[in-house]
Amino acid sequence: MADPLSASMTIAASGLHAQSQRMRVVSENIANADSTGKTAGSDPYRRKTVTFENEFNRVENADLVRVKDVGKDDSPFRVEYEPGNPAADVDGYVKKPNVNILIEMADMRETSRSYEANLKMVTQTRSMLMRTIDLLRNS
Incomplete structure (x- = not known):
């Protein structure tokens, strides 16, 4: 049977890693929210999404x-009329990324809160481990 403190650290570490990857994707989406294609009529940046899954760890039993x-994200691109833009098609329309800043900011807030919760779990587990060590030393 796995040590509960070790298992909780492993669970929290997996959450930290997953949320870190998610934050990178959200940041990339925000950074490219106004980018356009390089040539006339070409597709701009397409919003990226993250999918999570559970993975059972037999060693930690968690x-x-x-x-x-x-x-x-396969949703359609925004189209804006900008005839002077080098990325405009023959009719003067430019395809803009399918990134909605409000959605990305909400994702960023949720990601940040999840990351903080996992970090708090690591901190609490470490504190419990240190208290256990102190109790064993003093007995």
Whole structure:
């Protein structure tokens, strides 16, 4: 049987890693929210999405989380009339990324809170481990 403190650290570490990857994807989406294609009529940046999955760790006897896939959002691009833009098609329309800043900011807030919760779990587990060591030393 696995040590509960070790298992909780492993679970929290998997959450930290997964949320870190998610934050990178959200940041990339925000950074490319106004980018356009390089040539006239070409497709711009397409929003990326993150899919998580459970992974059972037999050593710790615990369910962990990991990033299953970084996919692409197939929703349509925004189209704006900008005839002077080098990325404009023959009719003067430019395709803009399918990134909605409000959604990305909400994802960023949720990711940040999940990361903080996992970090708090690591801190609490470490504190419990240190208290146990102190009790064993003093007995």
